[in-house]
Amino acid sequence: MMGQPQSGAEILLRALEEQGVEVIFGYPGGAVLPIYDALFQQNALRHILVRHEQAAVHAAEGYARSTGRVGVVLVTSGPGATNAVTGLVDALMDSVPVVCLTGQVPTHLIGNDAFQEADTTGITRPATKHNYLVKRAEDLARVIHEAFHVARSGRPGPVVVDLPKDILIGPAPYRSKPESAHRTYRPRTVPDAGAICAAVTALKRARRPIVYAGGGVINAGPEASRRLTHFVRRTGFPCTNTLMGLGSFPASDPHFLGMLGMHGTYEANLAMHGSDVMLNIGARFDDRVTGRLAAFSPGSLKIHADIDPSNINKNVAVDIPIVGDAAQVLAALIEAWEADPEPAEAIDDWWQQIETWRGKDSLRFTQRKNPDALIKPQYAVRRLYELCRESGRDVFISTEVGQHQMWAAQHFRFERPNRWMTSGGLGTMGYGLPAAMGVQVAHPDALVIDIAGEASILMNIQEMGTLAQYRLPVKVFILNNQYMGMVRQWQELLHGSRYSESYSAALPDFVKLAESFHAKGLRASCLGELDDVIREMLDTPGAVIADIAVDPAENCYPMIPSGAAHNEMILGPEQAERAASVTDEGLMLV
Amino acid sequence: MPEQRTATISLLVDNEAGVLARVIGLFAGRGYNIDSLTVAAVDDARQQSRINIVTSGTPMVIEQIKAQLDRLVPVHKVADLTQLGAHVAREMALVKVVASGEPRVESLRIADAFRARTVDTTPGSFVFELTGSIDKIDAFIALMRPLGLAEVSRTGIAALARGQNTIQQ
Numbered sequence: 080m081m082g083q084p085q086s087g088a089e090i091l092l093r094a095l096e097e098q099g100v101e102v103i104f105g106y107p108g109g110a111v112l113p114i115y116d117a118l119f120q121q122n123a124l125r126h127i128l129v130r131h132e133q134a135a136v137h138a139a140e141g142y143a144r145s146t147g148r149v150g151v152v153l154v155t156s157g158p159g160a161t162n163a164v165t166g167l168v169d170a171l172m173d174s175v176p177v178v179c180l181t182g183q184v185p186t187h188l189i190g191n192d193a194f195q196e197a198d199t200t201g202i203t204r205p206a207t208k209h210n211y212l213v214k215r216a217e218d219l220a221r222v223i224h225e226a227f228h229v230a231r232s233g234r235p236g237p238v239v240v241d242l243p244k245d246i247l248i249g250p251a252p253y254r255s256k257p258e259s260a261h262r263t264y265r266p267r268t269v270p271d272a273g274a275i276c277a278a279v280t281a282l283k284r285a286r287r288p289i290v291y292a293g294g295g296v297i298n299a300g301p302e303a304s305r306r307l308t309h310f311v312r313r314t315g316f317p318c319t320n321t322l323m324g325l326g327s328f329p330a331s332d333p334h335f336l337g338m339l340g341m342h343g344t345y346e347a348n349l350a351m352h353g354s355d356v357m358l359n360i361g362a363r364f365d366d367r368v369t370g371r372l373a374a375f376s377p378g379s380l381k382i383h384a385d386i387d388p389s390n391i392n393k394n395v396a397v398d399i400p401i402v403g404d405a406a407q408v409l410a411a412l413i414e415a416w417e418a419d420p421e422p423a424e425a426i427d428d429w430w431q432q433i434e435t436w437r438g439k440d441s442l443r444f445t446q447r448k449n450p451d452a453l454i455k456p457q458y459a460v461r462r463l464y465e466l467c468r469e470s471g472r473d474v475f476i477s478t479e480v481g482q483h484q485m486w487a488a489q490h491f492r493f494e495r496p497n498r499w500m501t502s503g504g505l506g507t508m509g510y511g512l513p514a515a516m517g518v519q520v521a522h523p524d525a526l527v528i529d530i531a532g533e534a535s536i537l538m539n540i541q542e543m544g545t546l547a548q549y550r551l552p553v554k555v556f557i558l559n560n561q562y563m564g565m566v567r568q569w570q571e572l573l574h575g576s577r578y579s580e581s582y583s584a585a586l587p588d589f590v591k592l593a594e595s596f597h598a599k600g601l602r603a604s605c606l607g608e609l610d611d612v613i614r615e616m617l618d619t620p621g622a623v624i625a626d627i628a629v630d631p632a633e634n635c636y637p638m639i640p641s642g643a644a645h646n647e648m649i650l651g652p653e654q655a656e657r658a659a660s661v662t663d664e665g666l667m668l669v
Numbered sequence: 670m671p672e673q674r675t676a677t678i679s680l681l682v683d684n685e686a687g688v689l690a691r692v693i694g695l696f697a698g699r700g701y702n703i704d705s706l707t708v709a710a711v712d713d714a715r716q717q718s719r720i721n722i723v724t725s726g727t728p729m730v731i732e733q734i735k736a737q738l739d740r741l742v743p744v745h746k747v748a749d750l751t752q753l754g755a756h757v758a759r760e761m762a763l764v765k766v767v768a769s770g771e772p773r774v775e776s777l778r779i780a781d782a783f784r785a786r787t788v789d790t791t792p793g794s795f796v797f798e799l800t801g802s803i804d805k806i807d808a809f810i811a812l813m814r815p816l817g818l819a820e821v822s823r824t825g826i827a828a829l830a831r832g833q834n835t836i837q838q
Contacts, residue, residue, distance in 0.1 A: 389736035
């Protein structure tokens with residue numbers, strides 16, 4: 080193999096192997112046929128044939144987020160590449176390391192409107208962390224190695240490598256992974272000692288501290304989550320997680336206040352609002368989290384640790400910026416905390432205050448207990464959680480986007496990182512099923528469940544075929560309320576209950592749909608059937624769709640209406656009229 | 670509303686396909702202003718180009734622009750010349766004036782006062798070449814307008830820090 084010259088496609092696969100790639104999610108087409116031919120003739124790389132290129136990227140995201148490794152996608156030119164764009168932006172927004180290889184027409188045809196030609200690097204430039212068009216065979220191996228380096232280091236993200244067909248067919252030289260640092264791209268990972276020192280001084284003096292941790296902690300690897308847990312327990316501070324950060328701190332720990340933000344808990348949001356020193360690690364002051372910026376945590380000194388300097392002072396002006404990797408920042412904070420002779424302020428009064436807020440039980444809901452009662456979606460998630468826990472298995476949850484996603488975030492509790500896959504930044508309906516697929520490929524023996532809505536699941540339902548082909552035992556748990564629930568909720572609260580186009584008409588029979596895709600279909604129509612259906616789903620060795628008919632009128636609370644502040648939360652339907660007081664400015668927000 | 674400021678930002682970038690599109694796309698995509706933009710290769714051996722951008726925004730936005738630019742993979746260096754201290758910024762303009770009689774004479778007189786060079790002359794027109802700060806060129810164009818200003822072509826600014834400091838440091 081070493082003696083004779085290798086084709087570009089062979090060089091590509093060799094570089095992937097050197098990068099430790101085991102699985103590729105892809106879909107063939109004319110421009111990538113040389114790669115598929117090379118794949119056919121080797122056994123080191125496994126290829127998972129998806130049913131749509133968007134799903135390939137989401138599957139790679141699920142694979143990446145559940146393992147901490149780079150997810151790899153292979154699609155053809157033109158429509159293959161454009162179909163992948165939604166997944167790429169999703170990965171960009173949620174900082175997921177993905178390398179997406181796209182086929183391209185041969186270099187001499189680029190720009191000629193050739194068959195299945197698209198300006199892939201042009202289209203994906205704002206959709207990726209970086210992209211490449213390989214125009215010379217001698218650049219191929221170097222670019223592949225560089226793409227992996229860029230995707231996984233610093234703030235992770237998607238990288239596209241566009242591969243013209245002549246480069247794949249012609250001979251190309253191989254180069255190994257470079258030893259030296261990249262000539263321009265050197266993200267800072269080690270935090271500035273002065274900033275750490277200033278942060279610890281402020282935290283020791285805090286009377287009302289809060290730790291606000293996000294997806295950056297998970298991206299920094301499991302050690303970062305262990306350090307976060309240690310730091311919070313050592314300091315005794317309260318800790319809240321963003322949607323992306325769930326699992327970075329154990330939900331069962333009494334220091335945990337739950338998720339914050341638009342559908343976060345009362346105690347988390349009021350603690351943010353009332354805090355005097357806020358430590359943000361690996362979160363980005365997203366608008367779902369801050370609510371009205373002018374009223375966001377008005378009295379706090381803000382410490383913000385982020386690996387991406389452009390996240391600092393973007394939405395919220397901070398007092399102590401720390402640029403660095405979350406794991407390294409936490410290690411430095413722990414060390415400085417122990418080294419600092421100053422005793423920390425007592426925060427008993429603060430905890431007392433937080434416990435009063437916690438006493439509101441803001442995630443409460445009322446489930447009628449007669450067996451023929453309508454199932455509350457929150458209750459369905461709670462039971463799913465409890466029965467999963469009883470099973471003792473390693474459980475990974477993905478979601479689609481909407482009310483069910485928020486109920487899953489509120490009621491499914493995560494003790495460990497990398498177990499929660501959801502589309503946070505982009506809010507991509509159709510994310511959950513392919514993401515779960517990617518998780519299951521990486522963790523064949525784990526219990527992988529997509530908590531879905533009946534509208535979202537239809538956006539990538541074709542992936543049931545992929546589950547069947549590879550015998551991936553993913554469980555799809557549909558909270559079926561016959562509405563695009565979150566759209567309906569906003570229409571109810573903000574648009575005079577005019578349910579414009581938000582009703583899920585003409586739904587398929589999900590049981591038969593499952594069966595037609597060689598999976599098991601289950602249905603629970605009332606409370607009395609719920610536990611049996613969940614148990615059967617969990618006990619089934621193969622893929623399952625469980626269609627859970629839930630109360631179609633239920634809304635997701637608590638809620639910070641758009642344009643409102645953390646201390647203006649709506650706790651339940653009894654306060655829903657508060658949403659009517661949303662200002663015109665608030666109405667303009669999404 | 671915090672005060673807006675103007676910033677002259679210089680970038681050293683890898684001279685590769687698409688690098689200018691990345692920079693411009695970032696400004697367009699995030700809604701930042703570009704008041705002036707120049708780009709040219711400055712180091713053939715290292716294959717580097719320099720991009721000079723004049724932009725405006727609140728101090729927080731300017732900081733954000735610099736951080737976003739620094740995040741682009743082919744960007745070596747981002748320097749905010751306005752913030753780093755004294756710098757020189759020069760632009761060249763070609764200014765065509767179509768006039769006869771007294772306005773024609775007056776335009777030549779003003780060009781002389783601005784130390785503009787006359788690079789093309791016909792009985793009914795001049796093309797002046799003028800180098801200087803943005804303000805100087807703006808002032809010259811304003812003066813030419815009533816005299817028969819017909820067309821303007823400007824380069825955008827080239828800028829360097831004063832003294833021994835370079836963008837590499």
